Amino acid sequence: MNQPSRTVSTSPHIHANSGTAPIMWSVSAALAPAALWGVYVFGWRALLVLLISITSAVLVEYLLCRIDGKNTIVDGSAFLTGLLVGMNMPPAIPLFIPVVASAFAIFVVKWSFGGLGANWMNPALGGRVFVFFSFTSAMSTFSTPRTLVDALPLSVSGASKVADAVSSATPLGLIKTAVGSGSGAGLETWRILAQEGYPATRFAQGISDALGKAVSPYTIDSFFGNVAGCIGEVSTILLLVGAIYLLCKKIITWQIPVSYLGSFALFVWVFGGIRSGLGLFHGEALSALVSGGLILGAFFMATDMVTSPTTGKGQIIFGIGCGFFTFLFRYFGSLPEAVSLAILLMNIVNPTIERYVLPKRFGAIKPQKEAKS
Amino acid sequence: MQRIPTFRKGGVHPDDKKVLSCGHAIEKLPVPSELIVSLSQHLGAPAAPTKQKGDVVTRGEKIGVASGFISADVHSPVTGTIKEIRKVTLANSVSCDAFVIIPDEQQPEDAYQRVDWQAQKPEELLSVVKDMGIVGLGGATFPAHVKLTVPKGKSVDYLVINGVECEPYLTADHRVMLERTDGALTGIMIAARITDPKHIIIGVEMNKPDAIARLKERIAALGYPIDVMSLKMKYPQGDEKQLLKATIRKEIPSGKLPLDVGAIVCNIGTCYAVYEACAYHKPLMERVMTVTGECIATPKNILAPIGTKVADLIAFCGGFSTEPEKLVSGGPMMGFAFYDDQTPVAKGTSGILALPASKSVASTPCISCGRCVAACPMGLTPNRLYRNISHENYEEAMKLGLMDCKECGCCAYVCPAHLPLVHGMKTGKKMGRKKK
Numbered sequence: 001m002n003q004p005s006r007t008v009s010t011s012p013h014i015h016a017n018s019g020t021a022p023i024m025w026s027v028s029a030a031l032a033p034a035a036l037w038g039v040y041v042f043g044w045r046a047l048l049v050l051l052i053s054i055t056s057a058v059l060v061e062y063l064l065c066r067i068d069g070k071n072t073i074v075d076g077s078a079f080l081t082g083l084l085v086g087m088n089m090p091p092a093i094p095l096f097i098p099v100v101a102s103a104f105a106i107f108v109v110k111w112s113f114g115g116l117g118a119n120w121m122n123p124a125l126g127g128r129v130f131v132f133f134s135f136t137s138a139m140s141t142f143s144t145p146r147t148l149v150d151a152l153p154l155s156v157s158g159a160s161k162v163a164d165a166v167s168s169a170t171p172l173g174l175i176k177t178a179v180g181s182g183s184g185a186g187l188e189t190w191r192i193l194a195q196e197g198y199p200a201t202r203f204a205q206g207i208s209d210a211l212g213k214a215v216s217p218y219t220i221d222s223f224f225g226n227v228a229g230c231i232g233e234v235s236t237i238l239l240l241v242g243a244i245y246l247l248c249k250k251i252i253t254w255q256i257p258v259s260y261l262g263s264f265a266l267f268v269w270v271f272g273g274i275r276s277g278l279g280l281f282h283g284e285a286l287s288a289l290v291s292g293g294l295i296l297g298a299f300f301m302a303t304d305m306v307t308s309p310t311t312g313k314g315q316i317i318f319g320i321g322c323g324f325f326t327f328l329f330r331y332f333g334s335l336p337e338a339v340s341l342a343i344l345l346m347n348i349v350n351p352t353i354e355r356y357v358l359p360k361r362f363g364a365i366k367p368q369k370e371a372k373s
Numbered sequence: 374m375q376r377i378p379t380f381r382k383g384g385v386h387p388d389d390k391k392v393l394s395c396g397h398a399i400e401k402l403p404v405p406s407e408l409i410v411s412l413s414q415h416l417g418a419p420a421a422p423t424k425q426k427g428d429v430v431t432r433g434e435k436i437g438v439a440s441g442f443i444s445a446d447v448h449s450p451v452t453g454t455i456k457e458i459r460k461v462t463l464a465n466s467v468s469c470d471a472f473v474i475i476p477d478e479q480q481p482e483d484a485y486q487r488v489d490w491q492a493q494k495p496e497e498l499l500s501v502v503k504d505m506g507i508v509g510l511g512g513a514t515f516p517a518h519v520k521l522t523v524p525k526g527k528s529v530d531y532l533v534i535n536g537v538e539c540e541p542y543l544t545a546d547h548r549v550m551l552e553r554t555d556g557a558l559t560g561i562m563i564a565a566r567i568t569d570p571k572h573i574i575i576g577v578e579m580n581k582p583d584a585i586a587r588l589k590e591r592i593a594a595l596g597y598p599i600d601v602m603s604l605k606m607k608y609p610q611g612d613e614k615q616l617l618k619a620t621i622r623k624e625i626p627s628g629k630l631p632l633d634v635g636a637i638v639c640n641i642g643t644c645y646a647v648y649e650a651c652a653y654h655k656p657l658m659e660r661v662m663t664v665t666g667e668c669i670a671t672p673k674n675i676l677a678p679i680g681t682k683v684a685d686l687i688a689f690c691g692g693f694s695t696e697p698e699k700l701v702s703g704g705p706m707m708g709f710a711f712y713d714d715q716t717p718v719a720k721g722t723s724g725i726l727a728l729p730a731s732k733s734v735a736s737t738p739c740i741s742c743g744r745c746v747a748a749c750p751m752g753l754t755p756n757r758l759y760r761n762i763s764h765e766n767y768e769e770a771m772k773l774g775l776m777d778c779k780e781c782g783c784c785a786y787v788c789p790a791h792l793p794l795v796h797g798m799k800t801g802k803k804m805g806r807k808k809k
Contacts, residue, residue, distance in 0.1 A: 014706070020737050117741065310741050359382075
């Protein structure tokens with residue numbers, strides 16, 4: 001009898017229908033709201049930076065595919081790397097810089113170690129840190145978001161208010177300078193910002209007043225994305241929306257973000273006041289959590305599957321390490337690169353964590369294991 | 374609210390697809406025109422043939438005897454003539470000798486007399502179980518008389534009956550619990566008489582509420598000291614390690630047996646076979662199996678003679694509705710794919726699945742997402758095992774607990790890179806054993 005062709009393969013014969021590409025595209029989708037907010041507050045130039053980052057990442061991936069004879073464009077990982085690189089750029093960055101960052105991320109960090117899954121360092125962060133140290137001043141020049149322009153003090157001339165690229169420091173940068181120069185001694189961070197004349201929106205001041213000043217307007221502005229910073233890092237709330245989506249879809253797990261943010265907040269609360277002479281237990285954890293690239297890093301970059309541990313226990317250790325180093329670099333380091341460097345450092349430690357932190361085996365019994373080997 | 378029991382570590386929740394066949398009452402297959410009865414339908418040494426080509430056999434007659442301690446007898450399911458003895462390949466790729474039997478047109482009516490099993494001593498019952506060729510019907514086909522033998526110095530606290538049927542698609546045990554309730558329950562009491570446990574528990578997953586209700590109702594009516602425990606659905610709860618963790622909260626140490634934690638686990642279908650063996654002296658020569666899958670015209674639960682060819686079962690179900698891509702013997706998570714519909718079913722065949730073409734997805738590199746680690750019920754790291762095995766570093770894989778892997782398939786089921794993890798584990802075990 002003629003047998004029709006049938007597949008014979010090892011079990012299992014059904015699959016959860018997950019895939020690498022859906023994971024990557026979902027992360028990109030989760031980042032989209034925060035990226036769009038960046039475009040809204042920083043203008044068309046931010047969009048251009050994002051597009052150039054993505055295009056150059058995908059283009060480099062395509063050229064490397066030609067060498068390898070593979071097609072890995074569709075898996076979405078190059079797109080995601082490009083998007084993350086773009087979101088980690090200041091809006092007014094010279095346009096060649098994101099190109100360099102994306103190319104470095106895809107070519108050096110990812111491809112030269114063996115491509116997807118084989119890199120030990122988060123490609124987007126590798127790219128960002130590379131251009132930060134190469135073009136530090138361009139990478140540290142930030143624009144004022146559209147929503148803050150109206151709140152600028154009158155000393156800033158009306159003419160520059162109209163331009164969409166009013167140069168301003170980030171709150172973190174201001175605080176660091178003030179603490180370094182001694183003018184921030186003995187002051188809480190919000191007092192430092194007020195002393196330096198950092199603007200706050202009327203919206204944030206209203207909420208702050210309604211809360212009886214329990215939360216400073218700067219913290220509220222940071223939470224809603226009315227703050228100077230990189231394109232994709234400013235809107236805490238929209239990043240959280242994306243993060244919740246990824247948590248619900250079980251693409252990321254809670255371990256890294258929770259242990260990262262939790263340990264960071266704890267370190268800040270206990271030791272954060274020391275640098276401005278306030279003593280122990282005077283750190284302001286809430287404002288620290290919504291500042292800078294922390295939320296973007298904790299939910300979207302520290303959780304990069306390839307460069308973080310696979311076990312739950314390992315992920316918690318990884319997160320605490322990230323929290324510790326972020327605190328250390330942000331409060332006692334001289335560079336505004338705390339989150340990136342902390343995560344990259346933990347990327348280095350990751351293989352060691354993976355080696356020694358194993359899940360508890362079912363029915364594991366110590367003496368018996370020794371008897372076997 | 375009390376927590377519904379299940380095992381804790383790992384596990385997956387595949388779509389159970391049981392609705393395809395769970396509503397169909399067990400139907401008896403008419404005697405096929407030819408049977409292929411294999412001599413290796415159990416774990417352990419193949420049985421030795423006691424008949425030759427040309428011999429006439431009767432239904433229930435022994436045609437193969439156990440050839441070792443872990444081995445089982447084989448009986449002819451029909452009255453007929455042995456056409457030949459030839460090598461066959463079973464669905465699980467085991468190649469062995471098998472009788473090809475041509476059944477007579479007239480089959481005798483079964484006339485088994487009720488035996489008073491309660492009057493028999495445990496050892497006598499045990500020898501009946503052995504004589505009737507009973508093996509574990511859950512799929513592992515471990516000879517039942519070996520499993521029910523309690524070694525000297527050991528005692529049994531728990532007899533745990535496996536009514537979980539956690540594999541998707543399969544509904545044979547479900548139908549046995551619904552339709553053969555009294556027999557199965559009596560079989561449990563026979564197993565209890567042999568092993569003398571302190572407690573008897575039946576574990577059933579909550580997707581079979583009718584079976585749970587029916588079991589409880591009949592247990593109350595018969596006055597048996599059996600507890601029915603409904604378990605939260607989670608694959609692979611039907612594995613004895615996970616089942617004992619879920620029901621009696623005990624963890625079998627690595628490399629040990631249920632008896633080491635004072636338990637014996639027995640499948641509900643096996644209990645029914647024990648009942649027929651001990652209460653009627655009827656050998657194991659037919660069983661209930663589910664023939665289902667999206668490509669079967671009318672999925673059914675069928676009582677079929679051992680040795681029936683898959684093609685006959687599929688014809689009985691109205692053939693294929695669409696041409697299947699895969700034929701699987703057993704469940705979709707752990708079953709074996711085979712290509713030849715002339716393959717015979719054996720004692721361990723719980724079901725035949727005809728599965729449609731799935732979107733074939735090529736493997737991509739591991740992205741260390743950790744889903745396999747989270748899904749592994751044994752607390753292993755499938756990603757690392759697979760990497761070590763791919764690099765032929767079998768020793769390291771063994772150190773990481775490769776031998777604890779039972780190939781349940783959870784890791785490969787969740788893997789977004791579609792890596793053939795179970796295939797890797799199987800290869801690794803084989804090579805690792807060789808190197809030792």
